[in-house]
Amino acid sequence: MKGRPSFHERAEIVARVVTCGGLTLEGTSVSTLETCVAVRELNLCFDIGKGPRYAAGMDHVLLTHAHQDHAVGIALHIATRKLLDLPPPVIYLPEVIVEDMRNLISAWERLERRKTRYTLVGVRPGVRYDMRKGLFFRAFPTEHSLPSTGFQVFEERKKLKPEYIGLDGPAIVELKKRGVEITDPVEIAVVTFIGDSTITPLDRFPEMLKSQVVIMECTFLAPEDRPMAKKKRHTHLADIIERADMFGCEHLVLSHFSTRYTREDVNRELAAALPESLKAKTKILY
Template sequence: MLTEVQAGPYTVRGISIGGVYTSLQVPELNVVLDAGVPLRSFATTDHIFLSHGHSDHASALGALLGIRGLVGKHSPAQVFLPAEIESAVQEALAALQRLHRSAIELETIPMRHGDTRKVYRDIWVRAFQTHHAGPSLGYQFFRRITKLKPEHQNLPGEEIGRLRREGVPGIFDELERLEVAYATDTLSKVLETAPSILESRVLILECTYLDEKRTVEETQERLHLHLDEIIARAEQFQNEALVLMHFSQLYSPDHVRDLIRERVPPSLHERIRVFAPASNQWFG
């Protein structure tokens, strides 16, 4: 069974085990985050975001794209990925097509730190640098909304509608409503280099190690995040929900929940969603 948590208005579902495989889906945004395992129910999602090229996050991309045809999706999926790995991903998929003797339809969209792209409708994404081995990115999803400037708020509704249709400048402010941010396989430095993720409505954040089984220093050497680093910054998280994921197999799912409950301050713990299976068994 897939793990599923509710985080504010968003559902986060899928699988994440540190070093083994990670693939998450946020259906309300129509996005899949990483492709470490090919999940059939994810194949209808049109927008796939790769954080980096390591096998536990990217090796199932070809299989996932191949399933799309079997479930009736014949339009190319969009695959957003760090620009530096685009050619390698295309080469790997080309080899897979030769093995399968069938085409894999996709559109790769190379991203760099700070790049902003429209995903669909009113959903946009901005890439931000994460800190791992090799090129890696996190993704922040937001909505662009227009708001009437204060000095025009007394105008009649019909007049506002006319000004909007005519595109009259200086009437509206364009605002960004930060919805979901995704940061995995990264040093805690990302909380300093991309501070706006602390203000996203939902933050999906890796938390590979949880206690003295791995020290903070050992965790940093592995270019991952330790729970101690999150606890030390507890007051900085302004998110409505913080989804912690990518836990090491050093811990059982129940142990993960126990450690987080015991160690995290109540003010933050009440907003944490632990992305670990209720069965107390890791997938696979």
């Protein structure tokens, strides 16, 4: 890597749009600076960063952990939606940080002499949380320097039961009239957001890599930064490459790069190091 980027390079944050797997991912994710990724089609955002404008329309916030660059915008998000006459947001976050987060939001309410409306839902690994009809997520534990969680979002679709495949329209209408359940629910894993974490959870929960889209951090890239990744409880590019065969997803979105790398560094390192199987499906979100 060449010398450290200038402050201007490090501080530049522009919301980027990455489209893949039928999803529009809008946002930014740079270590230390800000992480917030809105998914328009699902009406949710992963982390809230500093409460950016592009996330204001999202009804659901899936918050991975309380580092400020991921979470400090929570009170602003709530207040902005109230001013815009949008419904109170529902914020999902690790169960153990709910009380502290509520206290933080309450402090802002007192400071601003106004009441806001919102719902905080403490999440536990493995439990299903329904966001709206046909859309839910399950959380899984991640490994960072403080309580953290990842999210796997599913769409629930209906599939005709095998015994009814081949029936014509009128026959199906007749069955429905008689109240016969002719479909089975199927879960489609749409997107996984791992958040800040070591690579370890991937080994324990490999099914999270089978979503159509996997968004994950890759904070450190240079071989000499591997001890730093371990110390700061982040993922290193080498961790991902060692597990290249595990990525059953259609699209892999790498993000949360350290400010020690310029965009050119990131592009060059990934182009040089990723195996072809991963390179073909990888996109970058800065």
